[in-house]
Amino acid sequence: MLSSKIRPLFIAALLLMVISLSVCFKPDDNGFALAREIIVMRTIGHKILLSSGDSSSRVLPVYQTNDGQYHIRFESTFKFSPDSVVSIIRQNIEKNHLPADYIVNVVECQSNQVIFGFAILKTEQTNLVPCKGRKQPKAYYSVNIAFRDTMFNALNTKYVVATGGGLIAFMLIFSGLRITIKGKKSLISVENTLAATPKVVTIWRYKFHTDDQYLECKEEKVELSDKEAKLLNILATKQNELVERGVLQKVWEDEGVIVARSLDMFISKLRKKLESDPTVRVVNIHGKGYKL
Incomplete structure (x- = not known):
């Protein structure tokens, strides 16, 4: 009182x-x-x-x-x-x-x-x-x-x-x-409540459905795994900006152990799933991180 x-x-x-x-x-x-x-x-x-x-x-x-x-x-x-x-x-x-x-x-x-x-x-x-x-x-x-x-x-x-x-x-x-x-x-x-992520994020020609974890481009629908969706979510909120590796690796925090190549492997998978739009790229900034 x-x-x-x-x-x-x-x-x-x-x-x-x-x-x-x-x-x-x-x-x-x-x-x-x-x-x-x-x-x-x-x-x-x-x-x-x-x-x-x-x-x-x-x-x-x-x-x-x-x-x-x-x-x-x-x-x-x-x-x-x-x-x-x-x-x-x-x-x-x-x-x-x-x-x-x-x-x-x-x-x-x-x-x-x-x-x-x-x-x-x-x-x-x-x-x-x-x-x-x-x-x-x-x-x-x-x-x-x-x-x-x-x-x-x-x-x-x-x-x-x-x-x-x-x-x-x-x-x-x-x-x-x-x-x-x-x-x-x-x-x-x-x-934190006010900073909630939108349910649909536009990535050039793609519509990224964050809750349902899939990409939509014209008539094409591309399913994403849980970690692929989390990584893309981080990159999509900072389009055209460098996202450091340490930030992206937080996706693996719950597992306790982060394998050095895990991030690069999942980025490679994301690149393949974004191939339908040649204007979208996930760029590796050597020694620092990635940029969408």
Whole structure:
């Protein structure tokens, strides 16, 4: 039980935290802005395909990585002119008032190599646009757009208010209360629940059904073993990012013993089951881990 002196402090801190969280997670500005930016990215992808003479194939779902970089992906191969790509991206970003400083890389998906890129740096009055005029051959490409200081620009008044309120609330709590181990475990449990993995994860042309442990590609259905599904689940949540071997080897933790070649063997099995889509690869980063 809380003492009569501590109880008012606890109630005040709790109310302040509730108000701060409600302000922070109010689903108006940032959610709308992100959805709008995704639409702009899809428009860019659509116009790039049209400029290459393709009016029928799809722009695949656009996603944003943890570092704020947008990935525009395409269903089919196409060829492009760097001049057209630069013009399309600049016009759409300026028209929709997105951040003025950004870097664009066009990646050839089979080799995972950057074959063309440019930087627009309005704040420095210096733009870097190499290799213009050299048409690129037909292939699977993705277009990656990274805005400068994305995380900093996302901050606004409501987050400053929310952060300040949260700090004051914590000061009140630590001034009057001793937080118990049981309370900490409850908070961790809530956070883990909120971080639940989606039941269906998109991996380019594949739909990965995490609960039922199978891959779906058009009419094809590929069954996965328990460990294959767990490994793919880890890789799929960090697409285009390095996942260290130690993280992947946690799949074997329950067995107590990890055989050095077990991970490599199961990665090899996964590669065979992902062969239907040549744009999907599990890349070995020597001595470090793997990247999907």
